[in-house]
Amino acid sequence: MFFPISGAHISPIYLAIVGFLIGILGGFFGVGGSFIAGPALRAAGLDWNFAVGTDLAHIVGKSVVAAKRHRALGNVDLKLGLIMAFGTIAGAELGAQLIQMLKRAGNVNFVVSIVSITVYLGISTFMLWESRKTLSAQKAREQRGPVKGKTAKHDESAFEHVTDAIQRLRLWPMVSLPASGVTISLWVILFVAFIGGVFSGFLGGGAGYIRMPSMVYVLGIPTHLAVGTDLFEIIISASYGTFSHAIKGNVDILIALVMNTGAAIGAQIGAISTQYFAGPKIRLAFVPLPLIGAAIVIYTLVTGHKL
Amino acid sequence: MKKETARTLRAFLIELAVYAVLVTGYFFLVLHFLGEGLHQLEVRHRYTYAGVSILLIIGQAVVLENVTTLLLRLIRGRSE
Numbered sequence: 001m002f003f004p005i006s007g008a009h010i011s012p013i014y015l016a017i018v019g020f021l022i023g024i025l026g027g028f029f030g031v032g033g034s035f036i037a038g039p040a041l042r043a044a045g046l047d048w049n050f051a052v053g054t055d056l057a058h059i060v061g062k063s064v065v066a067a068k069r070h071r072a073l074g075n076v077d078l079k080l081g082l083i084m085a086f087g088t089i090a091g092a093e094l095g096a097q098l099i100q101m102l103k104r105a106g107n108v109n110f111v112v113s114i115v116s117i118t119v120y121l122g123i124s125t126f127m128l129w130e131s132r133k134t135l136s137a138q139k140a141r142e143q144r145g146p147v148k149g150k151t152a153k154h155d156e157s158a159f160e161h162v163t164d165a166i167q168r169l170r171l172w173p174m175v176s177l178p179a180s181g182v183t184i185s186l187w188v189i190l191f192v193a194f195i196g197g198v199f200s201g202f203l204g205g206g207a208g209y210i211r212m213p214s215m216v217y218v219l220g221i222p223t224h225l226a227v228g229t230d231l232f233e234i235i236i237s238a239s240y241g242t243f244s245h246a247i248k249g250n251v252d253i254l255i256a257l258v259m260n261t262g263a264a265i266g267a268q269i270g271a272i273s274t275q276y277f278a279g280p281k282i283r284l285a286f287v288p289l290p291l292i293g294a295a296i297v298i299y300t301l302v303t304g305h306k307l
Numbered sequence: 308m309k310k311e312t313a314r315t316l317r318a319f320l321i322e323l324a325v326y327a328v329l330v331t332g333y334f335f336l337v338l339h340f341l342g343e344g345l346h347q348l349e350v351r352h353r354y355t356y357a358g359v360s361i362l363l364i365i366g367q368a369v370v371l372e373n374v375t376t377l378l379l380r381l382i383r384g385r386s387e
Contacts, residue, residue, distance in 0.1 A: 004343065057361075060361065060364050064365055065371060068369070242357070251360055254341065256360075257338065258338065260364060260371065261333065261371065264371035268376075
């Protein structure tokens with residue numbers, strides 16, 4: 001099929017299948033999946049600038065479907081998502097400025113590669129340690145006897161003591177989030193969103209691989225709600241990114257629309273599947289995602305070929 | 308429990324087949340007609356194109372989510 005905006009010939013079935021796979025990941029983990037979609041679009045012959053912009057547009061559509069489904073399951077904290085959108089957009093602007101600075105300095109590729117590898121490996125290692133520790137503690141408790149009031153959404157974390165200390169910080173104004181069962185300083189929420197935004201602007205994509213874990217470990221949001229709220233927040237921040245890229249001529253909306261036909265089904269499967277897994281298991285399953293991202297960057301760095 | 312899983316899987320596969328037919332029609336009919344218009348918009352009115360792009364992707368997502376939910380409900384209803 002010919003796409004006149006980008007001038008590319010790509011099979012719509014390929015696009016729908018890529019969308020479907022990323023949709024499953026997005027619905028289950030609350031990530032945009034740009035670390036897979038970007039290289040997949042590049043592999044289909046799309047220029048790098050179109051791959052980045054079109055991927056963002058596709059993320060908007062997929063996140064709408066997944067967030068709608070998560071909302072029906074009670075997994076979206078609208079208040080938290082709206083507050084975070086402000087921090088994310090501000091952070092994304094700073095991230096984009098940092099990229100421009102590095103471009104002028106002439107070492108953008110090397111610095112971005114090293115930062116992203118460090119971040120991806122750090123997240124994976126930490127989440128592997130935390131989720132395994134939490135699951136071992138849970139197993140030990142269950143062997144001693146059944147746990148009362150335990151449901152799939154009941155969340156536990158080996159990092160809880162740090163999360164509790166952050167929640168006890170009395171930095172005015174405090175924000176009550178009844179949907180998540182958390183009261184926390186507005187500045188902490190904005191800080192988490194801002195950092196996610198910086199990485200989004202700096203490394204590209206929605207940066208859900210940073211925001212989702214931060215929401216769980218720093219803000220203390222239950223994993224299921226972190227996934228759903230992250231998707232809702234991505235709708236706002238990725239829409240902003242799509243608009244920004246579209247006016248620069250980097251978005252082929254027809255490709256994004258075709259990808260979204262597959263993503264609509266995949267995102268629903270992913271979202272519904274979260275109901276069958278407890279928080280620590282979702283976090284453990286999340287571990288390979290940043291590793292895939294790290295592998296792609298290492299490949300690019302070593303071979304000099306951009307995937 | 309196994310019977311329930313088998314029913315869900317069967318409903319899902321039927322949904323996927325019906326959805327694939329709908330989507331194929333969508334590729335060839337709607338995108339074929341939209342393509343040239345959007346291309347012209349992208350060349351001549353970049354800001355309008357940016358706004359229309361966001362509206363299209365969100366609009367399509369809402370419609371597809373409703374279509375898939377409706378299909379699943381219809382197919383499940385019949386298989387029960």
